[in-house]
Amino acid sequence: MACLALSLQPTNGPDIMLQTREWFPPSRALAALSAFRLTRLSQSSHRNASSSASAQPHPSSDDLDSSLGDDPLAASSGQVIVGVESKYRVIYRLVNSIYVLGVTTADDQARAATNAFDCINTVNQAVSVVVAACRGVDVTPEKVHRKYPEVYMALDIVLRGAAGAVRLAAILSSIHGDNIAKLVSSAPDAESRVRGADQWSAQMEALSADRRATLESFSGATFELPPETLAAGDEVAAAIAPVVVTEDQSQKDQPPQTTDESTEEKDPFAASEKLNKPEEALVGGFKKIKDPTSDPTAALAGLEVTTLPPAEATKPTFVSVEGFEGDYGGIEFGTEEASLNDAFEGFNTAFGGGLDASEFVTTTKTKPKGPGLTGLELLATGPGGPTPATAAGSQLDGLMAAQAAAEMTIPEMYIHEEINAEFKESLLSRVGLKGTVYLRTLPPKKAAGKETEFSFRLEGTSVIKRAALLSSTVSSLENNLFHVRTGSKEEPIPVLQFSLQPKLTPLPLRVRLLKRHSGTLLSVMIQYASNPTLPSPLTNVTFAVKLPVDPTLLNVSPKAVLNREERELRWHIPDIPLKGHTGRLRARMPVDQDSSEGELDVVGVVRFSGQGLMTLSGVSIQPASESVVQFTEVSHTYSTGNYLCL
Structure with a gap:
């Protein structure tokens, strides 16, 4: 070259x-x-x-000749x-x-x-x-x-x-x-x-990979027909191609004629004649094999032995589910109980699993006891003490709901959504959203024994994956139309539940947990950013970090609250703008464990809730007929379930 x-x-x-x-x-x-x-x-x-020679006062002619020209x-x-x-x-x-x-x-x-x-x-x-x-x-x-x-x-x-x-x-x-x-x-x-040449090599490579995957899937597939199908096939084959019966076979197929047939009717309650027969005749003439070294298959002579399936058919089959931003796990058939709880697309409630109609069954509630001798129960319900949890969430919410019910003229409907997410470092590993449609009827005193009956329509249902109805109250009329008929009750009635597809589930907040364990010093930082497409900014957001040990010295930025009993560090953010800079929460503390001994488990939890005229999922409630208004749509609510960052 x-x-x-x-x-x-x-x-x-x-x-x-x-x-x-x-x-x-x-x-x-x-x-x-x-x-x-x-x-x-x-x-x-x-x-x-x-150049130095040219600086002399009297250069020679040879030096002048050698200095001529360029280098x-x-x-x-x-x-x-x-x-x-x-x-x-x-x-x-x-x-x-x-x-x-x-x-x-x-x-x-x-x-x-x-x-x-x-x-x-x-x-x-x-x-x-x-x-x-x-x-x-x-x-x-x-x-x-x-x-x-x-x-x-x-x-x-x-x-x-x-x-x-x-x-x-x-x-x-x-x-x-x-x-x-x-x-x-x-x-x-x-x-x-x-x-402008065509990349036919890349296209052929993709087609060959697709063909190879198809061949592998078909080669590993097994098909098993039920016995009923096989029996039906044998009947059809016998009808199409009848078997020619010879004289010897016809004689063998004919049952032997008994000569001791009696025309007299037998007593159905009479004792059986087999009681007088010996034991060998009762067991069918089987003989005991005294020699243990003899062939054990001799006892199975004349019996139909079902062949065992191949070894490949007994192995569990693992089906992986790939979803939005990563692998969402799967279910291993054959060990469903062990892998069902770990699979993202399973039937757990937190991340949008299957909906069970038994969730709508109302349970009997025990009436609260009256105040005791010391009046501690009244003190606990006062403004200075903690309020007991009620169906509306708190006693103040119950009073507001009662006041709103007193002002109601027509039934109200709203949607409560629970968002669940799990982040691993900067990637979203699991996500799910479960929504519940609630109906608040007129109070029994105001309804005067009349039933609440109307129809409504759900809009934006293309993102819904599963849905369940309270069949005793709601019936589906198809095309996203539903009809409600129920009596008046004091508490809101959950008439419909739905879960969204993982890839179409909106994320209100993206969270990332970073930890660094160098020597005996542990540093933790949480980064968070709001979704700019939310209908309204998030307010009153609480970030909590589960610390591995009870810290002796703690340096946080910004200020936080430490709960030493639960070993939990909490930050309260009053407002997160939709389009703003990424927020950072930092904490640093010394630990007894050295970094060479292994990593420390640190878990971040996010809690927030709110309400607005629009839902996170985009599902809305509309009247079936625009001319007749039979209910009002009030502010929808949302809250977090399992919102974690690992």
Whole structure:
């Protein structure tokens, strides 16, 4: 080939890089580069000597003749032949303070011109690579060292003659890209893409992979027909191709004629005659095998033995479910009880599993006892003490609901949604949303014994995955129409429940937990960002971190509340804007365990709730007929269930 080696040699200092072909020894390339350096230094010293001689008052005529002319190595580019026994032609270009050198042979006079021009083209491409890596003609050894891997791989491609005009442009544009793999792998197809050639190889590769996956799935599939289907098939086969019965077979098939048939009717309550028979006749004539070494299969003679299924059929089958932003787990058939709780697409309530109609069954509630002798129960329900949990959530909510019920003129409907999510580092591993449609009827005193009956429509149901109805109250009329008929009650009635598809479930808040355990110091940071598409910003958000130990010294930013009994650190954020900067919560504390002994478990929990005229899922309640208003849609509520970051 024309160019045997490429090198980057600064004017002052050691060589930066050397690229050689496989068959060209690096030692010879180093010898050629050393000879070029000596030639350059000798020319420089000769030029300095000439300049010093010209400064003398009376120079000689010989010194004047030797100082005439320009130094060939002082130009920005050129070529020089170096070496004594093995001569090499060195093509050079000076870019700022670095020589870009190309080494080729100089012995063969027939191909000297061809090798020189090809080597010049290779050196020019190497100059383009170096200039692109340094972002300009201000090329210095420090800038080359910053992009050393990219320059090394690019010069390797250029030296092997695989860089055309189009590919060289792709290499130069990829030097400051993401990684070196893109620089190497994307360049071979650049020329074909520019020319408009079809990437049939990629299409055929995708088709072959699809075909291979189909063959593997069909080869591993097993089909088992039930006995009823086999029996029906035998009957059809017998009807289509009847079996020819011979005389011997007909005689064998005829049952033996008994001569002791009696025409008298037998007493159904009479004792059986088999009681008088010996024991051998009662057991059917089986004989006991006294020799234990005999063949045990002799006892199975004449019996139908069911063949066991193959070993592949008894192995459990694992079905993985890939969903939004990662793998959501799966169910392993054969060990359902063990893997059902761990599977994301299982039937757990937290992350949008199957809905059970038994959830709508109302349970009897015990009436609260009256105040005791000391009146502690009244003190607990006062404004200074904790309020007991009620169906509405608190005593104040119950009073507000009672006041709203007193002002009601028509029934009210609203949706309560519970969002669940689990983050692992910066990735969303599980997500689910369960919504419940509530109906608040007129109070019994105001309804005067009349039933509540109307129809409503659900809009935005394309995101719903599963739904369940309270069949005793609601009936479906298809096309998202539902009819309600129930008596009046004091408490809201859950008439419908639904869960969303994981990939269509909205995330109100994205959370990331970072922890660093260096030595005996544990640092924890929570990053959070709000979803800009929410109908309203989140308010009163609480972030909690489950600490592994009870801290002695704790440094937090911003201020937080520490619960030493539960070993929980809490931050209360009053307002999170929709389009704002990422929030950060930091905590640092010393621990007794060293980082070399293992990682510490730190879990972050997020709690928030709110209400608004729009739901998180986009599901809304509309009247069946716009002309007749039979109910009102009040503010919807939402809250968090299991909102974790690990």
